[in-house]
Amino acid sequence: MQRLVDMSTSELIQFAGQHSASIKEVGIYSELMKELTTRLCANTLAVTHALKARDEARLELSSAQLTISQITKVMGTSDTLSISEQVSALNQQVVNLAVENASLLPKAASELSNAWMLHKYWVGIQVALMHVNAGRLHDGMTWLQNTVSGPGIEAPELSDFAEIEAWANEQQKDSIGHVRALEIIKAASPATDAAIANIQAHGVEKFADDCDSDVMLVEPEDAEHYELMGEHARQFAAQLRKEAGNA
Incomplete structure (x- = not known):
């Protein structure tokens, strides 16, 4: 007879099912139960580890997806x-x-x-x-x-x-008057001007996002006004960036 320790788990279960009624020797029965118990514990531990790894992978995937979503929101692409x-x-x-x-x-x-x-x-x-x-x-x-x-x-x-x-x-x-002085300074600092315009545009876009969020909270007759405000705000933000060379 093949040694129990050399059998696979499925072979052990099959062997136990086939000989459960005829096994009379306590030693063989004890050895069979011990081997099955050992295999069961090992399988349970492996399943536990696999479930833990799966949960960690899901968490990492969720975190990665969130990061990609945040990057996409900031950069406009993934x-x-x-x-x-x-x-x-x-x-x-x-x-x-x-x-x-x-x-x-x-x-x-x-x-x-x-x-x-x-x-x-x-x-x-x-x-x-x-x-x-x-x-x-x-x-x-x-x-x-x-x-x-x-x-x-x-x-x-x-x-x-x-x-x-x-x-x-x-x-x-x-x-040189004040207005002309400002024109000269802006002409000499286009990157600073663009950065200021970008900050202003970002604030306008935040307002547009708030308009989008509020659409679901206001009365139906006011929803269209909020949608238009959001649309005009985004157009204005794009105009700010374009005028400063950020578009």
Whole structure:
């Protein structure tokens, strides 16, 4: 007779079924039960491990699907090549922003310094006028001279009225107003402008998403208005990106 330990589980069960009525020896019966019990425990453990592995795989799959869904929502696609290209583009945007910031910071510091100089001139001129109006012409002239003096600040000594007016007009002909200054700064920092527009567009799109979510919560006669608001919001977001070169 084939040894019980050499039998497969199905062969053991078949053997037990065929000989259950004729097995008289306690040793064979005990050995058969022991082998079946061992196999059953091993199978149960294997099934438990398999179920655990299946559950872990399902969890990982669910997590992966969620991650893909999140990536798709942000990137607009789940294609790895497209995502890689978008990541490269984002990295380049970061580099461009860093370059622009490095250029803008000294300009910002210069403008802050200039603002303080303008305030100093305004105070000096006002004090000079106060002295002149009070009849203290010498004190007024002293304040004016001290206010406008300094390294790199030179002006011609003119006395003729026409010459003075002409010189003053020439010095002020290239003055830049606030609106023009903003235009120059934006032209010199397109990456920063694009990043700001992208942030604004993202906020508009969040509003559009809220409109979509609220459609199911409002009265039927109001649903169409929410749908239109969401549609117009997305169009406006696309326009913001297009104008800033993000489209």
